[in-house]
Amino acid sequence: MMLPELGHFALILGLALSILLGTLPLVGASINSSLMMRLAKPLASGQFFFILISFIVLGMAFLQDDFSVQYVANHSNSLLPVQYKISAIWGGHEGSLLLWALILSGWTLAVVFFSKSLPLIVYARVLAVMGLIAVGFLFFILLTSNPFDRFLPQFPSDGADLNPLLQDFGLIVHPPMLYMGYVGFSVVFAFAIAALLGGQLDAAWAKWSRPWTTVAWAFLTFGIALGSWWAYYELGWGGWWFWDPVENASFMPWLVGAALIHSLAATEKRGVFKSWTVLLAILSFSLSLLGTFLVRSGVLTSVHAFASDPARGQFVLGLLAITLVCSLSLYAYKVPQVRGRIHFSLLSKETFLLTNNLLLIVAWVTVMLGTLYPLVLDFIGGAKLSIGPPYFNALFVPLMSVLSIMMGFGIISRWKDNTAAYFIKKLRLVAFIAVLVALITPFVAFSEFHFGAFVGLFLFSWIVLISLKDMLDKAKSSKGLVYGLRRLKPAYYGMMLGHIGFAITLLGVAMVSIESDERDIRLSVGDQAQVQNYIFKFESMEKIEGPNYLADRAYFSVFDKDSNKLIAALKPEKRIYLAKNTPMTEAAIDPGITRDLYVALGERLEGGAWAVRIQIKPFIRWIWFGSLIMGLGGILAVSDKRYRKK
C-alpha cells in the first residue's frame, strides 16, 4: 500500500501552496495587482484540501492498523477501541502537529468564506500572513516530525498502544478545542499585521478583529475547561488545576485574549487604545506559539510532552523568535503614525476597561514568571527548582477579587464620563444584597462562617446582580419589559453570559478550595469510613476484563449519616493496560450540583486492604459549567448581525 506516501506527498503539496499563499498576495498588495491578490482564495482552499487529505490518510492508517507507519505503531494497537484509534491521530507529537496545521488551514478557509466583504487588499494580506504561518508549521512537520515515516522493510506485528491516560473521551475533544483556540488567534494576529502593513488601525479593523478574537477565546475556554475536567477524573486524583507549566501555557493566551476582547471593544466603539490593542493581538498569538513550544519541545515533562528531540524545540523557538521579531519591528516602525486624541475621564467605561486590561496583564505576567523562571534558570545552568502552587494562589486570589469588583463597575458604567453619584445610586442596593447573600448563605449551607466563602459569594452575587440590573435598566421601554429584553442584541447577551459564567466559575473555585474534604485511608472489604455527612462502605471487590486491560473493581456504597439512605454506588477501578503493563487509576464519581463524591483506589496493601482516596468536592461542577457559559457567551456574541456584512 502506498497510502502513507500519498499523505506525505499531499502535505508537501500543501506546503507548496502555502508558500505561494504567503508570498503572491503580499506582492500583489504592494504592486497593487488585483490578479495576484485574488489568488489568495484558490490558494487557501487548495492548501486546506491537501492538508485535509494528508490528515485523512493518517486516520486511515490508524483504522487499518498499518503498523509499518512508525507513528501508528507507537500510538495504536490492534485491540484499541475504534474511537481511540481516531483520537490517537492527535495522541502523539507528529499527529497533533498535523492537527494544528489542519486547523490553521481551516481557519484560513473560514476567513475566505466569512470575510468576502473586506477590501481586497486587507483580505489578501490577512490570508497571506496566515499562509506564512502555515509555511513555518508545515516545514516543522516535514523536517522534524513527519507522521508518515515508515518502519521498513521490517515492521512490528502490533502497536505499542496509546498511553492509557489518553484513552478517554476527554482526550478525543480536548486537543482539538484547545488548538481551535490557539490557532484561532492566528487570524487576529493576521488582521493586526495586515492593519499595520496598511497603516490603518481604525474602527473597521477593530470591528473585523472582534468576532475572530471572541471565537478563538471561546474555543480556548472550552479547551481549557475540558482539560481541567479530564484531569479531575482521569489524572489528578481529584485535582482540577495544578498550575502545571502545560496548563499555564494554555492559560496565558487565555488571559491575554480576554484582555484583547475588552480593549478591542474600546478601540472599536471609542477609537482609544489602538496601539495597545494591536500589541495585545500580536501578544496573544505569540503566547499561543509559546504554548506550543512549551508543550511540544520536551522542555517540560508531563503527559503532554511527547517529544524530547531538541531539534523540535529549537524549531518552534525559532518560529516564535521570527514571529516576534518581525511583528514587533513592524509594530515599532508603524505605530508612531497612529495617534489618538480622544478624551475620557477617570470614572468612565474606558478607564474600567483599561483597569481590566491592566489586571489581566498583571495576572499573565505572574503566570509567566512562575512558569518560565524555573526553565530559564535551568537553561542558563542555574539551580533546578520548581514553583509551587501557593505562589500562583497567593497572587490570583487578590487579583481576581479586584478584577471581579472592577467588573461590576465596568458593566454599569457608561462611555466617556460618569459621576461618583451615578455609581452610588446604581450600586448601593446591589452591594447591600450581595453582602447579605454572602453573610447568610454560609450559615445555611455549611453552618459556619468562613471568610473565604464570604468573599467568593459576595463577588459572585456582585457580578450576577449587576449584570441583571444592567440588563433590566437597558431593557426599560414604554412597550414593556419583554419587548425591551427582546430588543437587546445578541452581542449584549453574549457579554452578560461571559460575565455571569466568570462569576459561576469563580464561585466554584472558591467553594472547592475552601470546603473540599480529602481523606486517604486504608480500607478492607467490609470497612467503612465517614467523611463529612457521608458514610462510604467498601462492599466488595472483583476482577474484570476490558478490551485492552485487566482491572480490579471495587464496589462502594455511600450512605447519608443521619437517614442511612443509600445515596450512590461507586465502582472505582485499578487497571493494568496489557500492551505495556501500565497501571491506571479509574476514579468513580457521583456528580452533583452542590457536591461531587469521589473515590479512587490507590495501591493494594498487605492483607487484602487497599489504599483509598475519598473526597467531597463541593461546587466543583460550577467551575466547568461557568466556563461553558463563558464560551457560549462568546459564541452568542459573535452571532450578532453587526459582524455580518460590512
Added chain:
Amino acid sequence: MHPKRKQRLILILFLIFGFSVVMALALYALSENINLFYNPTQISKGEAPESSRIRAGGMVVEGSVSRDPNTLANKFSLTDYNATIQVEFNGILPDLFREGQGIVALGKLNSDNVLIADEVLAKHDENYMPPEVAESLQHEKAGAYPSTDYKEADK
C-alpha cells in the same frame, strides 16, 4: 493644573502604584515558594536547608520500601548510587512508584536528615526518569560532580 491633566495624572500614579505593589507581592510570593532540587549526595552532605520545602530525586532502593500495617505510612530509601537518604511519606504512592525506579519526592528534611515527604511523583511512563534525576545520576557516575553548579541554590 488643568482638571483633565490632573485626572490623567491620578490615573497614571494609581496604575504605577498598583503595578509595583503587585510585582513586589509577586516576587515575594515567588521567593517563598521556590522548591529547589537536591540529590541524595547533597542532602547527606548537609547542603540542603532543613526548614524549607525541597525536591529530592533519585532511584528507589530495591527492597527498601516498608509499610505500616495499619495506616498508609511508608518509608523507602532514595539513592543516586553515591549516597542514600531515607524518605517517609504518609499517603497514596503513585501508580508508577516501584522499587528501582526514578522518582521525585517533595517535602522537608527533619533534624535526622530524613525527608518527610508530602508529595511523591512518578511519571506516567515506565521508561521515564525525571530529568533532574537522570542528570544528577550522570554527574555521579562520571565522577565529575560539579558542586559549584548547585552552590547558587544555597542562597
